[in-house]
Amino acid sequence: DGDQNPLLVAEGLSKQFAPQGFAWGVGRGKPRFGLRDVGIRLARGSITGIVGESGSGKTTFGRILAGLDTAPTGRITIGEHAFDVSRSGRRSGLLGRVQMIFQDPSVSLNPRMTIGETLDESIRFGARIRSSKEPADLAAMMDRLGLPRSLLGRHPHQLSGGQKQRVCIARALLARPEIIVADEPTSALDVSVQAEIVGLLKDTIAERAMTMVFISHDLAIVQAMCSSVYIFKDGRIEDFGPTEFIFSRSDNPYTRALINARPQRFTC
Incomplete structure (x- = not known):
């Protein structure tokens, strides 16, 4: 979806966290990966879904993309401008180019x-x-x-x-x-309100020719919203492709398990 004239290209994003209950260099815990060599391409005017279970790295990715968190390795390019993700968004210039809906x-x-x-x-x-x-x-x-x-x-x-x-x-x-990152924007809302918010987001993004990353664990909503989908697992990209391919033809076992466990189709 983002191969032709992509607005954003993220390459090699990796980030580790200290093991829970341990400080760096103390105890026997191993570092926990938030992201492992993640790359993604966003087409101009597209809505791209980021799907995964809790702890899969999808929110960490969204916060780095929005300049709210840093990563020691990797690069983000928007248009012709490359941004240093090891620096804060305010210092690197990412803050403002990307906005986040929490x-x-x-x-x-x-x-x-x-x-x-x-x-x-x-x-x-x-x-x-x-x-x-x-x-x-x-x-x-x-x-x-x-x-x-x-x-x-x-x-x-x-x-x-x-x-x-x-x-x-x-x-x-x-x-x-230029880009909006929406991180589970409907999960805290009543079901009766979810469809209305999703519809507003989809219509407004289309009317303003903006680009959106829609982060969710709910594949039914992602299927209704997005033109392409990335599946995250344990900090890595497990699967990706056009939405129709992911939901209908992907033979990735993890993807199929997620899809088989999804609720009924969401309509907006």
């Missing part, structure tokens, strides 16, 4: 800031990263995501879970990134 909106929103202040901060941040002839329209974004403008004066605790996740989506979009 799993739990309650944790990722500043409780002391109103919704209007949070979104205005994102607009100012995006304007500092790159110039744009098209000014960010906060009111239009609120309308697009089904958020009443009256919420701008409220604080996060006064919003429902679905409203808070919409605010997080608005915050990411208003920063005008």
Whole structure:
């Protein structure tokens, strides 16, 4: 999917963590790999799924991609610009080119800031990263995501879970990134809200010709959202390909076990 004119290429990303309960160089525990030589290509305007069980490395990969974590080895290239992943995203320049939508909106929103202040901060941040002839329209974004403008004066605790996740989506979009990483963006929401959020994400990404990495353990949602899928296992890429191939024709045993265990098809 990303072979023709890829927007992003990640190569050789590896990261280790100290064994649980041990400090480096102390005890008998062995280092735990978060990622092992991971490479990925993202096509412009695509939605790419990252799937795996807990501990497979998918969130670690997403945080490195967004510049929130570092990796001692590897490289990320966006367009013609290469980024040093051993440096923080603010220092390397990744922060701002990629925005992240987190799993739990309650944790990722500043409780002391109103919704209007949070979104205005994102607009100012995006304007500092790159110039744009098209000014960010906060009111239009609120309308697009089904958020009443009256919420701008409220604080996060006064919003429902679905409203808070919409605010997080608005915050990411208003920063005008090239890539959005969505890490389990629907797992903390009621099933009745999940389809609506997934639909909003899919439609908005298509309308704005943006690129998204959609991280999830839920293959049913990934099948409904994504044009291609990478399967992570134990910090490695176990399988990858177009969504139709992965779900219908892949003969990888791990992939088949995940697909056979999935819930009923998700519709959005």
